[in-house]
Amino acid sequence: MDSFELNKIFGAVLGTLLLVMGLSIVSEIIFSPAKPAIPGYDLPGAPEASAAGAGAAAPAAEPIAVRLAKADVGRGEKAVAKCKACHDFTQGGPNKVGPNLYETVNRAVATHAGFNYSAGMKAKGGNWDYAHLDEFLENPRKSVPGTIMAFAGVPKPDERADIILYMRSLAGSPAELPAAEAAK
Numbered sequence: 001m002d003s004f005e006l007n008k009i010f011g012a013v014l015g016t017l018l019l020v021m022g023l024s025i026v027s028e029i030i031f032s033p034a035k036p037a038i039p040g041y042d043l044p045g046a047p048e049a050s051a052a053g054a055g056a057a058a059p060a061a062e063p064i065a066v067r068l069a070k071a072d073v074g075r076g077e078k079a080v081a082k083c084k085a086c087h088d089f090t091q092g093g094p095n096k097v098g099p100n101l102y103e104t105v106n107r108a109v110a111t112h113a114g115f116n117y118s119a120g121m122k123a124k125g126g127n128w129d130y131a132h133l134d135e136f137l138e139n140p141r142k143s144v145p146g147t148i149m150a151f152a153g154v155p156k157p158d159e160r161a162d163i164i165l166y167m168r169s170l171a172g173s174p175a176e177l178p179a180a181e182a183a184k
């Protein structure tokens with residue numbers, strides 16, 4: 001192989017390289033990818049979902065009568081574990097930090113024997129009917145200003161219904177349930 005032939009081979013290789021480089025430059029010009037303003041991928045459906053979520057945000061809680069109709073005593077019994085630091089739920093049981101809660105549904109507010117209620121609770125008046133219990137358990141301090149019940153509340157509407165249904169069962173003769181249809 002003489003040097004002339006070697007030159008031809010080098011020339012061919014160089015020519016090919018130049019051609020490939022040229023092609024890639026040209027193709028980049030033709031198919032130049034548009035850079036997004038914000039790096040990242042658009043997740044399909046995400047904007048729609050958030051739009052729908054905003055529309056349906058925080059649906060108003062169903063009336064307590066409707067929630068009671070699908071509440072569950074067993075779930076309520078479990079849920080009141082968080083009340084038991086302060087409340088005894090048994091018949092004839094003691095007052096603890098808070099009053100005994102046996103037979104509370106429809107009992108007059110702040111009337112359990114031997115418990116020293118706050119002025120705010122004594123001023124509330126009325127009975128612990130379903131609606132009052134629901135409102136009180138959602139946010140005790142908002143419902144009864146000045147209450148000494150140091151408890152943040154039960155934010156989940158269905159959990160409150162479970163608790164109230166359980167409390168209703170703690171009675172010699174449980175209070176009548178409201179008609180779910182009438183409440184709608």
Ligand code: HEC
Nearest residue numbers: 083086097098099109110112117118121147148149150151
């Ligand atoms: C940190 C202690 C504490 C916890 C936890 C607590 N309570 Fe109370 N509760 C109290 C006190 C204290 C009172 C008396 C409030 C007053 O006089 O202002 C009270 C009062 C009440 C009353 C009014 C009773 C009456 O005789 O008028 C109800 C009903 C009640 N609590 C239900 C509950 C339920 C249900 C839970 C759990 C979901 C709960 N509480 C959790 C301390 C507590």
